[in-house]
Amino acid sequence: MEKGTPGSLGEGADATPLTPPSLAGLSTYLLSKIGKAARGRLAERLATRGLRLWHMAVLAALVDFGPHAQRELAERLAVHASDVAKVVEDLAAAGYVERTRDPADRRRVTVTVTDAGRAALAELDAAAREVQDEILAPLAEEERAQLAGLLRRVYTRLHQEGVTPV
Amino acid sequence: MEKGTPGSLGEGADATPLTPPSLAGLSTYLLSKIGKAARGRLAERLATRGLRLWHMAVLAALVDFGPHAQRELAERLAVHASDVAKVVEDLAAAGYVERTRDPADRRRVTVTVTDAGRAALAELDAAAREVQDEILAPLAEEERAQLAGLLRRVYTRLHQEGVTPV
DNA sequence: ACCTACTATAGGTGTGCGCCTACAATTGCT
């Protein structure tokens, strides 16, 4: 069958096929690819708990900033309000958040994280750090910090320009 | 209406809502977010030419490594063969590639990039670099190189482990 | 000649994501 012919894959027969340098030379491409892998692996872990990325994001917002009206969650996370409602519904069903009508404005529903919710987020965070260790395995501690700093600055700018979290 | 109340968004009323630190502290999260932005912006530009990311990836593979059988493209890019067929069909319709039956094995179709295809890839590459400039705007030249190096190492490892391009 | 394996291709499926509309409850304004 085909093997080391001139037009073939250009690497050892059983080696991993090379990524085209035209792509591999683009940081954009690498970011996209690595980001997708990171996202995918985290999503896998969340899925084992029946959760998706937005669930984690909402829990994080509640833990970090305290109770929100759903409208505020939507704004902070840059998601459609109707989608927030669905996520919150799931979290409430799991016992991770409580919804209470705001007595001052009965249109609003105040969402508050429960102890179970805090515990869940802690677990999700641990899972995320495991994934991070997998992904950043080739980097030394110092390099990871360097990377984190660079990414942080890039993200901050993007976020100011209006990029949706998660 | 509501404004600086203790439970509110936690930043100036008109400022960009803060990302929960629980998320922003995860490089995984930043990678995912930045990667998605990068991918999205590039996809936008490609869309104006009626192309998607895989079209660019296939062109890049052909330009960088020469003609491939479709099976080889599928292997190199880690896509299902049936999906490669569709992408190649599009590229052929656009005049960017030519398909010829391999006379030695008439099951195979050898895909070759045309001059128009090379020109198209050059344009796509330019677009990608524009996007990259947008995304990495906050970084100095030296920092971009630093980032590229780190990403390169992370990607290489991931790729060895079997991660799909694009 | 026959059977098995491989290639390309058509077509369909499922999933996740983001987006939008419609509607009911409630509020504030006048």
Added chain:
DNA sequence: AGCAATTGTAGGCGCACACCTATAGTAGGT
């Protein structure tokens, strides 16, 4: 009281992506 705007919620739409099956043509071994 009446009207316009806001909030939460249900439901649906469309897109991109990855995946999988079936089919027809071809190759190679026995």
